[in-house]
Amino acid sequence: MDKGSGRVSDLRYLQLLARQYPNTRAASSEIINLQAILNLPKGTEHFMSDLHGEYEAFLHILNSASGAVREKCDILFENTMTREERARLATLIYYPEEKLREIHETVGDIGEWYKLTLHRLIEICRLVTSKYTRSKVRKALPADYAYIIDELLNTNYEVHNKKDYYENILSTIIHLGRAEDFIIAVSGVIKTLIVDHLHIVGDIFDRGPRADIILDSLMAHHSVDIQWGNHDVLWMGAATGSRTCIATVLNNSITYNNLEVIETGYGISLRPLALFANEVYRDVDVSRFLPKGPVDAATFDAKDAALAARMHKAIAVILFKLEGQIILRNPEFGMDDRLLLDKIDYANRTVRIGGADYPLRDTELPTVDRANPYALSPEEERVMAQLKAAFLSSEKLQRHARFLYTKGGLYKCYNGNLLYHGCIPMNDDSSFMEFSIGCEKLAGRAFFDHAEALARQGYYAPEGSPEKQSGKDFLWFLWCGRNSPLFGRDHIATFERALVPDETTWVERKNPYYSYYNDADVCIRILREFGLEGPHCHIVNGHVPVKSKDGENPIKAGGRLIVIDGGFCRAYQPTTGIAGYTLIYNSWGIRIASHEPFSGRENAIRNNKDIVSTSVVFERMESRIKIAETDIGEELRRNIEDLKWLLIAFKTGEIKERNSY
Template sequence: MIAAERSEQTMKYLTLLSEKFPNQQAVFTEIINLQAILNLPKGTEHFMSDLHGEYEAFLHILNNCSGVVREHVDEDFGDSLSEREKGELCTLIYYPREKIALARAAHQDSPTWYKTMLDQLITVARRLSSRYTRSKVRKAIPHDFAYIIDELLHTHPDENNYRVRYHERIIGSILETDSTEDFIYSLAELIKVLAVDHIHLVGDIFDRGGGAAKIMDRLLRCEHQRTDIQWGNHDILWMGAAAGEPACIVTVLRNNLRYGNFEILENDYGISLRELVSFADRTYRAGERITPLIKAINVMLFKLEGQIILRHPEFDMHDRLLLDKIDLADATVEIDGTRWPLTTSDFPTLDPDSPYELTPEEGRIIDKLVQEFTGSDHLRSHIDFLYRHGSMYLVRNSNLLFHGCVPMSADGTFTNVNCLGTWRAGRDYMDFCDSIARRAWRTREQEALDWMWYLWVGHKSPASGRLVKTFERSYIADESTWAEPMDPYFELTREVPACDAIMREFGIVPGSGHIINGHTPVKTIKGESPIRADGRLLVIDGGFCQAYHPKTGIAGYTLIASSRGMRLKAHEAFKSVEEAIMRNADIQSETTRFDVPTRRLMVSDTDTGEEIRAQINDLRQLLEAYRTGQLPEAAR
């Protein structure tokens, strides 16, 4: 009976498949095409992490593909172009509109200059397109010039040079019809799309820098390019805020106000702070180390967090309930049996009898902010993108990607966490976190929203993995209270056994791939290495955020995985787009090559190859069904 049911299901599937491939000829053609794809070089994967709103640096690294574009220019032109000429070409690819405007202002935009640039761009695009099927390249070509670009990319010399003359006539027509600039824009965009087949963003697009909304806008405009995101704790914070979790909303305000990013709140997402600012100014004292606005936000935040902690004893965060430990008379707080002086005694809305209850005015402000965040169409479009393209973790091509950690105990076992009454650990816990995050966005149930806050800040959260001391850092001057213990994961994974255990947990053969994380900036300046546990773990948070540059000594890591192996790029600080355009100033990067294969990797060696082989198997079954008469063929 089971075999018969399986056969019936198979036939239902093959019947559906036959709608796309209605006869043997169509099946033959597709099998031949798929088998050919298996023998193409593996597409280049580009990994970035912890962008933290640094839009200009992100844009430049996206444009230059962490140096991949320059590498192809060097390969294509060798010594036939000078270093200056190569720099000019690369900058034209990165910023075509701005570079053409600069050439026009300098009266360099002659027909000869345009023809030279077109020929060079076509050379680079032709080399890159050779790694893909013609169908895939066509889909990547900007629509306006699709037919012409397709012809130019596949023009090769023949016996009488008819194709070459055809090519030259096309270029001449482009120049004559004043469409050259738009054509250059399209070619530059195509080159950047073909240079990198897949982009992985390993978390934390939001907070600190002010350009997170611009980064998200850019990703939305390029949604045709294959991109995935592993949610970081700062992303989850914004996801929770957009879903209406009050504690997440107030934390978003606090983070962005501390870094001076009013613009992202008011200009990008249309969230008004007027009522909150007015309340803070008339309620709290000015002239202290903490501004009235931050004082108001802090107190509301600790009240809201306290409510969540009291609703969820399973979060095991009662040590974070500190408002009820404050002595207003002498301005001290008791933590773990020790009484510490506070940097302010200004707590006018704190009721010692009900310390975690919002005042009526605080409650009205919170309700208004919830409406503002949940009602922002621009923010909703960005969070929708995070959900469509994001997840807690990803397994791809034997690499395991996640932002923070897999919570572990000191003995190397996976930590058990109470998840709505069921204890989960390892991959099972990560799957739960992914599911509860999606439920929060879909249903906005309080239970799921509370989990969004926990995923942001909980010390057993895979996105956080540390005991966060926001209260101590806000109100206690003694920095010994600020230490934030990290999950044992971060120390254990410096060695091979823990990394191997994690890889096995996620179905990866130890040593066949890598764990790729962000979250914890690599302090290169102190001798830390991003490559750990004999190459098992790669930590690619090198500090995109400008505030981290003095601590890390660099301005971020990116990782490139291509058919020729892996390269880790350590970037110097990006100066500005203007500097790049005016002086061809690229980001200078130090490259570390590792995991170099003994032969070039092909599509057949990847997860895509596995998927294609499965498709070929299905097609062979369909072919057999046609041959045996189990399914009728459509007329050719």
């Protein structure tokens, strides 16, 4: 064997491979199996973005696969079931436990209902699993019912003997009182296998109530990747113990009256902040810091509002100081113009921004030392030390952060598509913007790779090391730094929105990328930068809500770029007019689904109210895509080639076969 012919001819590698395939029979069998898989249809990919803690809407779209489950019900039963019956069947698949409780109240002959429903669910399951190998389906089956479901899926109902066998299995399930467990199990298989792989294109956190519930669900998903959004890296930074990221998380959460995820979801006590705020800001004007968004008057009285405003002002001032410390510590961020605490004229109640003086609504800042405005007071230091310890000791938050690092990154190239959350930072002439943060000048993909390494350094570098500190600071930069690839603006106007009445100072100028992402040539250049080329390559982009009510189209640059900001966040929906977009890419092509706002889980279960979705197929393939044409197919071909080299090694005697007789 030519040992210089590359990786597959390396004898040591082949010896390791022979441990798994010890003889010619085993290696040949695997080659045949892999070759057969290459000719199966490509699995379905589901793309979602900008979930923003809206767990009910997320779980519903996940359960429904953006309408794919209902589509299967319609394909099979359009001529035998009414629209209402099909809607009820789809809801049963989405929420089997809850729907079964309701069924008992409305169905007369429950045994007959069980039998009919089991028949229908098995039919749907058979259709959903038809594109997979039997081995892959078996791996997805729940252990308790794996054998039974496998038998039912692979029984030919038309054969008389098998028909009796099939009916006997269902009758026995019902007779033994296991029908409901079995319905739940089959519904789970349908939801698992209707989507082969899930992509989350950023922003799981903030705005909505329970990002932690979304992450628990993603951790249980069989196949998922995540492209970090700016809100995600902010929470990842908080999980590293970055005081600036922790202060930002709290400032955002209190601003929108959304502390449930912190206190209930992650078990982090805000008592230290509350005690400090009540003591220091009790007699201070906090009117500019009242919570925004909906407030439940039954559980949130004037005292609660006053405390929330004090806490908000306390953490906002701490945040302005800590941001200043990061900017001073990292001159390469190029954000010195965002140092504003030292630009306040307390006598005239103004602040100097960009060479001009603007009036301030509020200059009562009792903890700001005018001689050293970016230094925390001793009391603020204690509060932040306690909050940092709480974030670091939250087991659930740390588990979620590790999951985001394991499954996530700044971008993903997958089956010819480039996925990222924010933007590819550009200059005014559409050239890629260069950065010199912990590196010589880098742009495009090279900077993305460097930026991801710095983000990981913030979590994994040794505690107390300079690398840890620079990584934590960089996570904050990714959240809101000038032209950060996840933020995509020249600055974040947190200070101005809180204190400056002149709304012209609130404008956050977008990176030129957003002027160019409608240009097909620019998008093709971006794809090439990331190693992708061809007529069926696309950019899938999150981050910026699509204002559909103003006629904005999520499909840009002639289909080269698709914006799928999910619009899950209710605060954005009056602006966008919808609840955003999701994407389905199956073996026949790509379709984008637009969604109306979700009316809630309870309404969905009780009244079979699905999210109203409109699907548009914007790219249909000339022929059905096979696994051979995907990234997995490329990997399988490499495996086949390796196994062929192993066969040669067996035949030449360089590796001896085991158990071949």
